[in-house]
Amino acid sequence: MPCLEPNKNLSEQAKSILKLLAEVGKATKQEIxxxxxxxxxxxxxxxxxxxxxxxxxxxxxxxxxxxAGKEVAEKLK
Numbered sequence: 517m518p519c520l521e522p523n524k525n526l527s528e529q530a531k532s533i534l535k536l537l538a539e540v541g542k543a544t545k546q547e548i549x550x551x552x553x554x555x556x557x558x559x560x561x562x563x564x565x566x567x568x569x570x571x572x573x574x575x576x577x578x579x580x581x582x583x584a585g586k587e588v589a590e591k592l593k
Contacts, residue, residue, distance in 0.1 A: 525569065529554055530562045531592055534571060537581040538589035544578055 526534065529552075536552055537543065545563065549556045563579055566572035571585030581589065 526588075527562065527565070529558060530565050533559065533562050534566060534581065534585055534589050535592055537572060537579060538586060542575075542578045542580040548579065 532552055532554070533548055536548060540547075540551070543551070545556060545559055548554075548563070549559045552559065554562070563572060563574075566579075566585070567574060571582055571588050572579050573582055574580075
């Protein structure tokens, strides 16, 4: 798996979503939008970005941070 440098590879919105998922563990797209203050279409795009980088996965309509995502989120604190 490629090394992910959070400051270079993720947008600010994606970083905020990743941090949120690190705190709550898993959430639906709408829950992420509500808690982050971002609109739902933007959340959907950023979740695709995060899934593409293997830091988030989707399971049964919920988005879950991966172990790699937890490592990245830790670096963002």
